Amino acid sequence: MEVLKSPLENFGGELFIDGVSTVKLAEIFGTPLYVISENKIRENYRKMHAAFSKRYGKFRILYSAKANTNISVLKILHSEGAYVDTASAGEVYLASMAGFSSEEILYTGINVGDEELKYVLSRGVMVNLDSMSQLNRLIRLGVPETLSFRINPEHGAGYHKYVVTASKHAKFGMDEASALKAYEIVKAAGVKRFGIHMHIGSGIMDVTPYLKPGERLLKIASKINTKLGISFDFINFGGGMGVPYKPGEKELDLEAFSGKLVELFKRKLDEYSLGKPELWIEPGRFIVAEAGILLTRIKAIKQVFHKKFVGVDAGFNTLIRPAMYGAYHQVVVANKLNEKPTEVYDVVGPICESGDVLAENRLLPKIFEGDLLVVLNAGAYGFSMSSQYNSRLRPAEVLVKSGRYALIREAETFEDLVRKQRVAEWLE
Ligand SMILES: *Cc1c(COP(=O)(O)O)cnc(C)c1O
Numbered sequence: 001m002e003v004l005k006s007p008l009e010n011f012g013g014e015l016f017i018d019g020v021s022t023v024k025l026a027e028i029f030g031t032p033l034y035v036i037s038e039n040k041i042r043e044n045y046r047k048m049h050a051a052f053s054k055r056y057g058k059f060r061i062l063y064s065a066k067a068n069t070n071i072s073v074l075k076i077l078h079s080e081g082a083y084v085d086t087a088s089a090g091e092v093y094l095a096s097m098a099g100f101s102s103e104e105i106l107y108t109g110i111n112v113g114d115e116e117l118k119y120v121l122s123r124g125v126m127v128n129l130d131s132m133s134q135l136n137r138l139i140r141l142g143v144p145e146t147l148s149f150r151i152n153p154e155h156g157a158g159y160h161k162y163v164v165t166a167s168k169h170a171k172f173g174m175d176e177a178s179a180l181k182a183y184e185i186v187k188a189a190g191v192k193r194f195g196i197h198m199h200i201g202s203g204i205m206d207v208t209p210y211l212k213p214g215e216r217l218l219k220i221a222s223k224i225n226t227k228l229g230i231s232f233d234f235i236n237f238g239g240g241m242g243v244p245y246k247p248g249e250k251e252l253d254l255e256a257f258s259g260k261l262v263e264l265f266k267r268k269l270d271e272y273s274l275g276k277p278e279l280w281i282e283p284g285r286f287i288v289a290e291a292g293i294l295l296t297r298i299k300a301i302k303q304v305f306h307k308k309f310v311g312v313d314a315g316f317n318t319l320i321r322p323a324m325y326g327a328y329h330q331v332v333v334a335n336k337l338n339e340k341p342t343e344v345y346d347v348v349g350p351i352c353e354s355g356d357v358l359a360e361n362r363l364l365p366k367i368f369e370g371d372l373l374v375v376l377n378a379g380a381y382g383f384s385m386s387s388q389y390n391s392r393l394r395p396a397e398v399l400v401k402s403g404r405y406a407l408i409r410e411a412e413t414f415e416d417l418v419r420k421q422r423v424a425e426w427l428e
Contacts, residue, residue, distance in 0.1 A: 064283060066091065109128070147195070202285065210237060393416065
């Protein structure tokens, strides 16, 4: 029998999430369908916030919106007191729609153009940049009140090379010499509040990979402080805190994680006389991954030579993590939780590519067309990385909370495939 963690439960062999039957949700809304639990989002936020803030009061979580940009998700986190970390003008727009004020939004731009920078300046949000070339572009257009730079602390981490975002080979961040120059320029330009930032990677399960880069970040902060007389309002250690995807994998130990990071932070603040800046982190995955699942209906079962395939209606257009990162997602049969697993299957989608595999070699109960599969831990980088490839429609999203449910995004329709297309006049 499958081992399930909150917000998932087994009621008479049927999978429930936050008090709602997944079988019923699939009947009402169709499949594929993303479902996310409000209680679980709040629980994750609160346990992370509690672990840090009891050790250092001036602590803030910036939810990294790109993990899941649904406005309802953003609203939940806003109501918890989170700020938000955004990766594009579009995310700044969505965060504003969800009720975040400009002082609560941090924009981290990577290689962006004037139009995006103009938009960001016009919204008055906090800006985080990572190159001199972007800085020069920005200050021709205007000067934000609050600014930070993303440092490349030379050491990164992550579960796949695509998600390591700091190292001497990564495209992200600035080295010490450029950072010093950049802070000098923006001080002269009239920036009022300063921060400093790093983000080393994603899916990291313990604190160790943060310590060396963290030390490096604080050392660079101290140099900026002594050489330029800049004092920091916030020091931002970025996101990347991981969640277990495989059954039996251990959770991140929040006590040890926050304990060691805060210990380093306080010790270095003291050593370098950096005052009492706020300590910021930017988790995305940690907050929403385990809160969300993907429901997908079995449409075909076939055996090719010795391999058994289950064909479902969600593919890498719906959830790209397995295809893109070789990521593992647990799969359960929502309507057969009490049945013994007896057969090994590959779970594959409807996309015309051999790489369209959601799960490989999974031991599942005997299943048939029409059974409902559920992909677990799909709340982060699921819908937000989905596409219309093969002209397949993006699915609906549903929010559940203590037995209630609400549609928070309609499924796309065929009109969405042509909505922004124009036919060249000579083809009409
Ligand atoms: C993606 C990203 C995050 C969040 O990463 P997670 O692994 O989801 O925690 C935080 N900060 C920045 C700058 C990012 O690009």
